[in-house]
Amino acid sequence: MAALAFVDAFVPADGDSVWSLANQRYRDVFLAGAAGDGLTCPPPSHLDPRCRPHPVGTFLQAIRLTGAWRAVRTKAHVAATGWEGSPFIAAHERLRADPAWRTHLVDCAHDVPRLAPAALADILLGLA
Structure with missing residues (x-):
């Protein structure tokens, strides 16, 4: 590469997730967004209208990096x-x-x- x-x-870093790196303001946005179906967070209205809901699990999943x-x-x-x-x-x-x-x-x-x-x-x- x-x-x-x-x-x-x-x-x-190894073991981080969006959840662990985000501040409480963004965690609250993720939780509020997931309240609809429990699985996805809708994109903010000011973003490109082609944006689609984002799976909440991807915010929570820790990344594994080898270094x-x-x-x-x-x-x-x-x-x-x-x-x-x-x-x-x-x-x-x-x-x-x-x-x-x-x-x-x-x-x-x-x-x-x-x-x-x-x-x-x-x-x-x-x-x-």
Whole structure:
């Protein structure tokens, strides 16, 4: 693998889950969303209308990582700064201080590929 990019996302360690990384505000959103059918969380209304409900189990499932990702030479984190309350800024700030990571800021909301496709394409092509 030539590069690894996290785009407006958590950067988990072995055993982490979205649930363990999210703050209480987002956990409450997940629970409220799952109240409808107990299985899925509907997308927020401000997102792309093509978005579909997200299985709640994927928020809870812990990831298992071997550590092989550390051998990837080029690692990048892209943070979207155009939305209030982003849970991903803390990860971005932590990685910004790590010389093994390249960090980028994009002025848009969370759906970076749809809202800033040219900026994202430039960042990703720069990793190649």
